[in-house]
Amino acid sequence: MKSIFEILESGVQSYARQFPATFDRALGSQIFDVEGRRYLDFFAGAGALNYGHNNPVLxxxxxxxxxxxxxxxxxxxxxxxxxxxxxxxxxxxxxxxxxxxxxxxxxxxxxxxxxxxxxxxxxxxxxxxxxxxxxxxxxxxxxxxxxxxxxxxxxxxxxxxxxxxxxxxxxxxxxxxxxxxxxxxxxxxxxxxxxxxxxxxxxxxxxxxxxxxxxxxxxxxxxxxxxxxxxxxxxxxxxxxxxxxxxxxxxxxxxxxxxxxxxxxxxxxxxxxxxxxxxxxxxxxxxxxxxxxxxxxxxxxxxxxxxxxxxxxADDAFTQAIRRKSAYLAKRLGQLVDTFPEHLSDVRGRGMMQGVRCADPQEAAEIATAAFARGLIIERAGPRDEVLKCLMPLTISDDELEEGLDMLEASVRVVVDHVPSAGIIPVLAGKATVSIC
The missing domain is CATH 3.40.640.10 (Type I PLP-dependent aspartate aminotransferase-like (Major domain))
Structure with missing residues (x-):
């Protein structure tokens, strides 16, 4: 049976094809689908949610x-x-x-x-x-x-x-x-x-x-x-x-x-x-x-x-926290490149807008899909969608940042080592995964 989205929504939709779930609620760096499954959000509304979902102060x-x-x-x-x-x-x-x-x-x-x-x-x-x-x-x-x-x-x-x-x-x-x-x-x-x-x-x-x-x-x-x-x-x-x-x-x-x-x-x-x-x-x-x-x-x-x-x-405390998390992000991504040099070319970006470039754009797609199956939402960028782009909320906790990067590392390992994993969603076909803000 077709969903209401398949019946009424234009084919121009993009991100819904990359992350095939129906989302229901969110808080901070976490987002939940209608079945109650938790995801870590390394996408943050394509950069529109720097302070996270439903920030309590705001x-x-x-x-x-x-x-x-x-x-x-x-x-x-x-x-x-x-x-x-x-x-x-x-x-x-x-x-x-x-x-x-x-x-x-x-x-x-x-x-x-x-x-x-x-x-x-x-x-x-x-x-x-x-x-x-x-x-x-x-x-x-x-x-x-x-x-x-x-x-x-x-x-x-x-x-x-x-x-x-x-x-x-x-x-x-x-x-x-x-x-x-x-x-x-x-x-x-x-x-x-x-x-x-x-x-x-x-x-x-x-x-x-x-x-x-x-x-x-x-x-x-x-x-x-x-x-x-x-x-x-x-x-x-x-x-x-x-x-x-x-x-x-x-x-x-x-x-x-x-x-x-x-x-x-x-x-x-x-x-x-x-x-x-x-x-x-x-x-x-x-x-x-x-x-x-x-x-x-x-x-x-x-x-x-x-x-x-x-x-x-109003002061520099938030800036210092971002820079500290940015250094950790750069370190972890650098370790990924060092571990998989034949598959990951280099670390790109700066601050909390960093990622890794894949030598093969198809592997980038497979890694993003494997990550989503593990509960990590991460998009791709670049002329061939070859860059895995970390764009988590700036307010993400240290534990959540570590957990998300662990998920990313596990997803890379599964794809490059061709290790079968239960629950992996098939890679989406076509150019439906083009990143559009």
Missing amino acids: KKVLIEYIESNSITHSLDLHTVAKAKFLNVLDQIILKPRGLDRVVQFTGPTGTNAVEAAMKLARKITGRTNIFCFTNGFHGVSTGSLSVTGNKYIRSAAGIPLSLSTVLPYDGYFGDHFDTIDYLERVLDDPSSGVDDPAAVIVEALQGEGGLNAASAQWLRRLERVCRTHGIILILDDIQCGCGRTGSFFSFEEAGIDPDIVTLSKSLSAFGLPLAIVLIRRDLDMWKPGEHNGTFRGNNLAFVTAAAAIEHFW
């Missing part, structure tokens, strides 16, 4: 807000909830980092923020071209697709994707070639055939592209090139921001100052839709109503976002 303030009959939907009207969010964001996050920014509230998803950022950059400069990078991912609306690398995802647009130029990301040709040299040459050569861009859009750590981490030096050189040529630097921090790399913003360790920053996913802290664009004050050239959206005033998300910033970011 749940309490949300319930209190709802029960008080406070404003939920407000477009861009001023509300008490929005005022508190802006104050907390400014006082705890922006000012201590020397970021003088205005906040644009866009539609509620990351791709809405990216579209707004590119649109503003074109308005500011009068140019149309946008520079982007190999293996970048910025969303699936048409403008965002034009600066996204994945061929499979781009092909669904149904139209030519133009007004962008793809450049090689840091390390694309290995360690022997700094790809900023190529960028500088293209901009300095009047016969390069490449139009000067309005903006460069970049992720400091490419999530969907395979956990490629740009070096601090490369990011600083990129910033200098943008300043020299009057190019707007857009930093897409939608997945790798909000503490995922240790600091609140992924670019802090590089010491750069992007003109525009896009945030979404874990910004609301509770899985509620919220996206913003942080704009350098002198670049805020919007006129009233030039860019809007019905759901740009999600007050429920304002409430949980403000509470999360106050609770987790």
Whole structure:
């Protein structure tokens, strides 16, 4: 008998094919299906649940807000909830980092923020071209697709994707070639055939592209090139921001100052839709109503976002905990690569956004499937879905982190050693396992 999902849901569904269960409840780093089976969540809503499922601190303030009959939907009207969010964001996050920014509230998803950022950059400069990078991912609306690398995802647009130029990301040709040299040459050569861009859009750590981490030096050189040529630097921090790399913003360790920053996913802290664009004050050239959206005033998300910033970011204790767990994660993944060097190529990423690259993408699929059978939810990333991507909640306990990595190690061992194991779910066929946020 077919389920209601098979009868009524579009075939575009993706993650439900990778993790074939019907989930019922969740708390922290644990999620349970309708049969009561427990899973450890190394997926965290594709990075939207940095503070875990149903975080009790955030749940309490949300319930209190709802029960008080406070404003939920407000477009861009001023509300008490929005005022508190802006104050907390400014006082705890922006000012201590020397970021003088205005906040644009866009539609509620990351791709809405990216579209707004590119649109503003074109308005500011009068140019149309946008520079982007190999293996970048910025969303699936048409403008965002034009600066996204994945061929499979781009092909669904149904139209030519133009007004962008793809450049090689840091390390694309290995360690022997700094790809900023190529960028500088293209901009300095009047016969390069490449139009000067309005903006460069970049992720400091490419999530969907395979956990490629740009070096601090490369990011600083990129910033200098943008300043020299009057190019707007857009930093897409939608997945790798909000503490995922240790600091609140992924670019802090590089010491750069992007003109525009896009945030979404874990910004609301509770899985509620919220996206913003942080704009350098002198670049805020919007006129009233030039860019809007019905759901740009999600007050429920304002409430949980403000509470999360106050609770987790008022001092450096949370940052230190993330860095400690990140070091343990890197150590365990490094041991996996050392143990299975013919199957696992290297450790990718940084902070609590790390993973291992498999030499064979099919083995990556088999390992993820074996892990799910053991009660571990872990997705894949990279151009061939060859990277096993650890994206657990930042609040995960030490015991849960160890348990999840033990499950991952056992799953790798079963696959590479061809050890039969009862209960292993067959590998899903086709390209249904493409990672899409």
